[in-house]
Amino acid sequence: MRQKSAVCGIGETRYYKRGDAPHTEFQLACLAIKAAAEDAGLPLSEIDGFVSYSDSRNGPTRLSAALGIDNLRFAATTWPGGGNTAAAAMQIADAAVRAGYARNIVVFRAIAQGQFGRYGQARAGSGSVLGGTAAFNAPYGLLTPAQQCALRTAAFMDKYGVSQEALCDIAMACFANAQLNPRALQNGHPLTREKYHASRWIVTPYHLYDCCPENDGAAASIVTSAERARDMRSTPAYIVATAQGDGPSFGEFGPDNYTSSYYGSVASNLWNYAGLTAQDMDVVQFYENFTGAVLIALAEMGFAPMEGIQEFVSDDALVGPDAKLPFNTSGGNIAEAYIHGFGLINEAVRQVRGESTCQVKDVEHSLMVAGPGYAPGSALVLGATA
Amino acid sequence: MKRVLGEGWILPALDNLNRAFFTTGKLTLQQCKKCSHLQHPPEEICRNCQSFDLGHFESAGTGKIASVAVNHHPVHPDMRDIVPFAIVLVAVDDAPGPLLAGNAIGVAPTDVQIGDSVRVVFEEAHDKHTDERLLIPQWEVVR
Numbered sequence: 241m242r243q244k245s246a247v248c249g250i251g252e253t254r255y256y257k258r259g260d261a262p263h264t265e266f267q268l269a270c271l272a273i274k275a276a277a278e279d280a281g282l283p284l285s286e287i288d289g290f291v292s293y294s295d296s297r298n299g300p301t302r303l304s305a306a307l308g309i310d311n312l313r314f315a316a317t318t319w320p321g322g323g324n325t326a327a328a329a330m331q332i333a334d335a336a337v338r339a340g341y342a343r344n345i346v347v348f349r350a351i352a353q354g355q356f357g358r359y360g361q362a363r364a365g366s367g368s369v370l371g372g373t374a375a376f377n378a379p380y381g382l383l384t385p386a387q388q389c390a391l392r393t394a395a396f397m398d399k400y401g402v403s404q405e406a407l408c409d410i411a412m413a414c415f416a417n418a419q420l421n422p423r424a425l426q427n428g429h430p431l432t433r434e435k436y437h438a439s440r441w442i443v444t445p446y447h448l449y450d451c452c453p454e455n456d457g458a459a460a461s462i463v464t465s466a467e468r469a470r471d472m473r474s475t476p477a478y479i480v481a482t483a484q485g486d487g488p489s490f491g492e493f494g495p496d497n498y499t500s501s502y503y504g505s506v507a508s509n510l511w512n513y514a515g516l517t518a519q520d521m522d523v524v525q526f527y528e529n530f531t532g533a534v535l536i537a538l539a540e541m542g543f544a545p546m547e548g549i550q551e552f553v554s555d556d557a558l559v560g561p562d563a564k565l566p567f568n569t570s571g572g573n574i575a576e577a578y579i580h581g582f583g584l585i586n587e588a589v590r591q592v593r594g595e596s597t598c599q600v601k602d603v604e605h606s607l608m609v610a611g612p613g614y615a616p617g618s619a620l621v622l623g624a625t626a
Numbered sequence: 627m628k629r630v631l632g633e634g635w636i637l638p639a640l641d642n643l644n645r646a647f648f649t650t651g652k653l654t655l656q657q658c659k660k661c662s663h664l665q666h667p668p669e670e671i672c673r674n675c676q677s678f679d680l681g682h683f684e685s686a687g688t689g690k691i692a693s694v695a696v697n698h699h700p701v702h703p704d705m706r707d708i709v710p711f712a713i714v715l716v717a718v719d720d721a722p723g724p725l726l727a728g729n730a731i732g733v734a735p736t737d738v739q740i741g742d743s744v745r746v747v748f749e750e751a752h753d754k755h756t757d758e759r760l761l762i763p764q765w766e767v768v769r
């Protein structure tokens with residue numbers, strides 16, 4: 241294996257309520273990439289690779305021409321899915337840089353739902369005829385990630401005796417940490433337990449505040465070799481480990497998986513690769529599509545047993561820089577902005593650098609865990625030392 | 627019976643894998659002829675022994691609710707008149723393993739509990755594109 245890689249630059253646009261971005265999605269992508277290059281002190285022309293999600297509307301050749309890139313050496317996307325592949329996108333860049341196929345790879349996501357329509361709303365309604373897996377779900381009104389994760393969470397809560405308060409704890413931590421972060425859309429809008437419980441049901445056991453909003457914006461990071469990163473403007477965040485994992489049997493609800501967020505095998509793959517455990521992590525960013533799915537993922541990643549997860553997150557255990565487990569320190573998808581997980585990657589980098597608005601002391605290892613409830617899941621460990 | 631979510635609501639596109647499930651009026655699950663493995667949704671290969679020799683198992687059609695989520699928010703405008711409704715996962719008594727999605731009927735959506743006993747019922751539908759008659763499994767709570 242060649243030397244390690246590192247994140248040498250991060251950037252993002254302002255974040256917006258869904259539909260409010262004053263720029264096109266492609267312009268948002270360009271803004272975030274320019275900001276990341278500026279942060280690294282890297283001329284745009286020296287970017288030579290792009291990685292994003294499979295459904296990205298902002299392709300590598302258009303970006304390459306628009307940004308004046310000299311030599312595009314590498315372009316790839318993750319498999320179809322969603323936020324479950326956020327850290328997998330970093331894994332692709334890490335592999336390509338370490339293999340020497342490219343030098344400075346941008347990993348990014350841009351979203352303008354005013355321009356292109358909403359992600360979170362079902363496209364099919366009455367009169368539609370759907371095939372494949374949807375044939376077994378859509379006739380029953382089972383159409384969206386919220387509903388699918390709700391079924392898993394309800395069974396998980398029943399099996400392990402977890403109450404609504406544990407879901408509330410996740411939302412409360414995100415909102416509390418967002419009050420320290422001027423980028424966060426919920427900055428200035430604190431959440432109380434009363435407000436949480438009084439909010440409308442989306443699909444039980446999810447209240448409104450259990451679900452991340454839909455936002456517009458873009459975020460990007462640049463992966464380069466550890467050696468080059470040391471000579472750049474910003475402090476390197478070394479890529480210690482990445483992992484993907486699926487199973488058991490994603491695609492069907494079975495006895496082994498219907499209370500799972502599909503992070504059991506991600507955890508074993510990640511910790512084996514890193515030679516580390518959950519307890520070695522100083523700060524974590526968990527992709528909250530829905531609070532309940534995060535509770536399951538926290539347990540599956542090894543932070544607490546399933547039976548003990550409620551106690552683990554209670555008493556403000558996730559709130560602030562001095563928390564028992566500093567968690568979603570930017571406010572996360574729920575309270576900073578939902579850029580399909582890429583805001584969380586940037587926050588994981590800031591924690592290594594010492595630049596977070598909710599900065600944890602002496603961070604050696606910073607964990608980012610991608611979207612729970614879908615497979616393959618993925619995760620990323622960043623380190624302060626190579 | 628009439629369709630739980632309304633007569634015009636989304637239909638499954640019938641194919642060779644799902645036709646038995648949606649048209650026979652019996653609870654019919656895919657079963658491997660070689661190793662007897664039960665799987666749902668059906669697949670083009672046995673997930674246990676990788677045989678292509680797949681047939682069907684006809685269940686007596688009773689089960690227990692393994693999970694329930696009551697949907698309140700209309701995620702599509704056509705859902706405005708049908709919320710709230712209960713989406714359930716059902717463990718079939720004589721077909722251990724796969725869980726089946728469906729809607730629970732017979733009690734108020736908010737009254738459906740994990741562990742409730744259910745029996746299969748069938749909602750009738752007609753696909754005007756293919757002129758096929760469908761009998762879509764649903765779940766009635768039995769107390």
